[in-house]
Amino acid sequence: MKKIILSAIAMMAFAFSNAQETRFGVKGGLNISTLTGDVSDNKSLIGFHVGGFAEIKVIERLAIQPELLYSTQGSKFKYGAPDVKMDYINIPVLAKFYITKQFTVEAGPQIGFLVSAKQNGYDNFKDDLKSVDLGFNFGAGYNFTDNLSAGIRYTVGISNIDDTEFDNVEDYYDYSIRNGNLALSLAYKF
Template structure:
């Protein structure tokens, strides 16, 4: 495991030092979030937002690595329990961004989220949720100009967000996982 981590760091360091161009930017937009998982099929979506910054690091002409830091409001409305779960995260996705053309892009990559706060019907519930969340992003975008772009992304939750450890696959499958559909507007400097 140690060799894999060191190899990944070496590859990323090589890519960053050989990067043709790095641009920084800000982004923000709307989230449509819910919980996914076996016992959460009836969870309703909540509307939230995300805002933050990113770096677009060109590796080759058509490929860039895009790390981001985003504040994101997430959660779900659970009708069967008659509660709203509102979770706030600092999300750190690292995306591989492929330029199909100069205007059209596709992207994918992992994400780690750090729980900032959690409220269930206005009451503090941070102890009921895990402090970290893992997910995988995929999406696409359109560049209006060299500076202004729009992006659509879906984040599939991989880890259980509730603060308990699943004992087997069925329990893991039935655990709540974040599911986020995001629409963003971005500006690169």
Template sequence: MKKIILSMVAVLAFGFTNAQQTRFGVKGAVNLTTLTGNYVDDAKSLVGFQVGGFAEIKIIEKLAIQPEILYSAQGAKFDDSFGSYNAKLDYLNIPVLAKYYITKEFTVEAGPQIGFLLSAKEDGHDAKDYYKSVDLGFNLGAGYNFTENLSAGIRYTIGISDVYEKEYDNLENYLDYSVRNSVLALSLGYKF
């Protein structure tokens, strides 16, 4: 599955090289992350980061496709009946965004994202078995281009898929937690 998805991203990134213009870049971001949904009313935000690269493939003058590969530190803080602890989730996220230039400086973007769980720790202990290995999300964002090369952006990632593996009670009834990632990112990017 991972090979198929990475192959699709490679085709998107390199298949459009004959488009009007393709530029590559790097970006970094500060994340404000949490987990939302059933049974996580006590989740608080955790500060993380993103770092990675992207390709901006102009389709027409005002529209571009922007595939990215990002390492993202996510998770949440919990204060509940089990005590206080941090759930730290590290993902390799691959968003593919449609980016529209409102003006030369201002852009808006939206698109799906797939994430692969690299590690999961709860208070420093390995918890990867409790989390799903693939996460799906949808991104909405806006950006500002200071120069042709330097830009800043804000993006919200709405989790679409549950992050927890299915759990069952003592009677083998499935427990529906419906817990999803929620990420607000403030980024700086540099295009070559």
């Protein structure tokens, strides 16, 4: 985790020192999330994300885009099991490549901080989950104008969110629950 954070800081420092242009913006949209790994009989939960970002041009076709997002995630379960709803503050740092002036692709790491966790809206089980979640993003975007854009992004969870203690290492690797999130966004740059 330290390597990811240090790499993100180094990329941002490089980008700021060589930045040709920096633009700020706001974004929001729809989340379609689920839990993956050692989970069965679950289906997608609809949520939202909202926040801000900075687009820092490094060269003509490449930008670094750090974001700060509030994101609702979780999963619904079949057969009467309680739905899981979690709120995160996510900080993705993306490398954004302009294929054309309108079409972009992006990828990069994300760190998320758990704000709350509830089952069926009542039971608070935040203490049963890890407070930090790591993920990796990849996506694409389309710029309608210089200011207005839309995007689609999938976040693959790479860390186990369950804070259950295990007696041996083999049990830990056999039991892993991760976040998965598809985000559809609208963004406005100033």
